[in-house]
Structure formats: structure tokens, C-alpha cells
Amino acid sequence: MSTSRFTAGAPAVEIIRVGPGLWHALDDDRVAGHGEATTRPDGRVSLTVDAWHRPVFDQLARTMLADLPGPLHTVVDGADHELLAAWQAAGLAFGRREWDYVLPxxxxxxxxxxxxxxQPSAHEVVAVEGGERVGEIRVVRVRVDRIDLVTVVPTHRRRGIARALVTHxxxxxxxxxxxxxxxxxxEADPAATALFEGFGDRTTSTVELVRDGR
Structure with a gap:
């Protein structure tokens, strides 16, 4: 949903659950919006709502949160302040913000x-000292080339290992x-932030909103 397209006013709608993880907002039998809850591979339940009118969004989101038990989350463009506010008004709370970096x-x-x-392998590069694994980096090459993981053993940090892995x-x-x-x-990881700001530009952000189990 792009909240820049929210229109003023709102139809009187009825929210019905039409299937497992699927809700419709009906305006005289016409679908005025829908919401969906999907289970991710990691087991978390992710929410999405598509509606033109903010009040319709609000009704769908609140109904979904009332119907669903357990932890829930959604991910929102960090620049979409209206959508962030809508989800928070429905009952989700700020979880974390992640920044995307473009790295030449x-x-x-x-x-x-x-x-x-x-020591490079097919899917990762490992930093080794004295026969022990002290760090690694993994790059995913699907659609875009993305650094998926950089990690260094805590006792070996601040030695330049992470920077060497990234440049490699x-x-x-x-x-x-x-x-x-x-x-x-x-953004809650200052070491990673400092590392990648030394390589490229911060571009966009995504915000995860969550509800803990109940």
C-alpha cells in the first residue's frame, strides 16, 4: 500500500475473514481493501494491508491484530511516515530500523x-588465525549482489578483520x-554502521514494527 494515495473520506465497510490469513473489507459487497497474514520461513507472522482509505486500513489492521495470537510484525519503508503511524495506531510498536548501503x-x-x-569457498570467505575461524563474510547473488553477513569473533574485533573481509x-x-x-x-549496531559508512552511501531505510506474544 502506498499511503500517499490515501483518499479523504471512507466508505462504511464490513471486515470479514475469508480464509486462513486473509481478510476483506466489504463496501456493499465490493472489496474496498484486504489484509493478509503470512508465515515466513523463520516462523514469524508478517502482516500486510492494502486499502485506499485510511479508516479502512485502520479497521482491517485492528481486526487482524485482534484475530491473531502471538508475535506479529510488518516491514515499512522508513520514509513512509503515514503508514508507520497507521500501524502504530493499530497496535504495533517500533522494533528496529535497517539502513541500505550502496557499496562501490x-x-x-x-x-x-x-x-x-x-580462505574463500563457494559461498563465503573465512578469516582464519592459528587454525581457528575468527571471521567470515557471505555474499548473496540473487537479483542484486548483497553482503548478507559479516561477523568477527568478539575477541578478535577492532583488528581490521571485518574491513579486510569486505574489501576482499x-x-x-x-x-x-x-x-x-x-x-x-x-542502526542499533554502531560497529556495523561505522564499517559500511566507510565504504558507501546510506540510501533508504526499512522499519520493522512488531507485537510481542500475548
Missing amino acids: TTAVPALPPAGVTL ALGVLHQAGVERAYARVD
């Missing part, structure tokens, strides 16, 4: 610290003809 693949390579080697991954993509990659970072 021409970053200057950074060498790992002495004693640490980078970007260099491999550059050699494959890729000009830019993407990463999504939780």
Missing part, C-alpha cells in the same frame, strides 16, 4: 592483520564485472 566495488583493498588469512568480497565482485554491491545494516 572499487574500494581500496585492506590486508588482514598479521597471522590472519582469508568487493574486489571479487569487481573482477566479475559488478560495479556496486548492497548491504543492509541495523
Whole structure:
């Protein structure tokens, strides 16, 4: 739903549940909006509502939240303040905000610290020291090239391992003809934020809204 298209006024609607995870808002037997609850692979239940009128959205969202038990969540464009407010008014609370970064693949390579080697495999690059795995990076290449994971063992952080992993991954993509990659970072993670702000520009954000179990 794009809330910039909300129109003034609202029809008198009846909210009915038409199937598992599906609700319709009916205006004289005409569908004026619908809501859906889907179970993600991780087991979380995700909500979506599509309606032209804000009051119709409100009725659908509140009915869905009343009908559904347990934890619920939805993801909203961080710039869509009207939709954020609508979901919060319905009963969801702020969960987290993630920022998307665009990363040029021409970053200057950074060498790992002495004693640490980078070992690439088909799906990831692992940082190894003394035979132990101390960090890794994973890149997903579906539709766009995205850094999906960067992690360093806590006792080995602040040594430049994460930066070396990122520049290695970007260099491999550059050699494959890729000009830019993407990463999504939780704004509550200052270390990851600082890392990726050193490589690229922050663009858009997404906000997760949640309701804990009841």
C-alpha cells in the first residue's frame, strides 16, 4: 500500500475473514481493501494491508491484530511516515530500523592483520588465525549482489578483520564485472554502521514494527 494515495473520506465497510490469513473489507459487497497474514520461513507472522482509505486500513489492521495470537510484525519503508503511524495506531510498536548501503566495488583493498588469512569457498570467505575461524563474510547473488553477513569473533574485533573481509568480497565482485554491491545494516549496531559508512552511501531505510506474544 502506498499511503500517499490515501483518499479523504471512507466508505462504511464490513471486515470479514475469508480464509486462513486473509481478510476483506466489504463496501456493499465490493472489496474496498484486504489484509493478509503470512508465515515466513523463520516462523514469524508478517502482516500486510492494502486499502485506499485510511479508516479502512485502520479497521482491517485492528481486526487482524485482534484475530491473531502471538508475535506479529510488518516491514515499512522508513520514509513512509503515514503508514508507520497507521500501524502504530493499530497496535504495533517500533522494533528496529535497517539502513541500505550502496557499496562501490572499487574500494581500496585492506590486508588482514598479521597471522590472519582469508580462505574463500563457494559461498563465503573465512578469516582464519592459528587454525581457528575468527571471521567470515557471505555474499548473496540473487537479483542484486548483497553482503548478507559479516561477523568477527568478539575477541578478535577492532583488528581490521571485518574491513579486510569486505574489501576482499568487493574486489571479487569487481573482477566479475559488478560495479556496486548492497548491504543492509541495523542502526542499533554502531560497529556495523561505522564499517559500511566507510565504504558507501546510506540510501533508504526499512522499519520493522512488531507485537510481542500475548
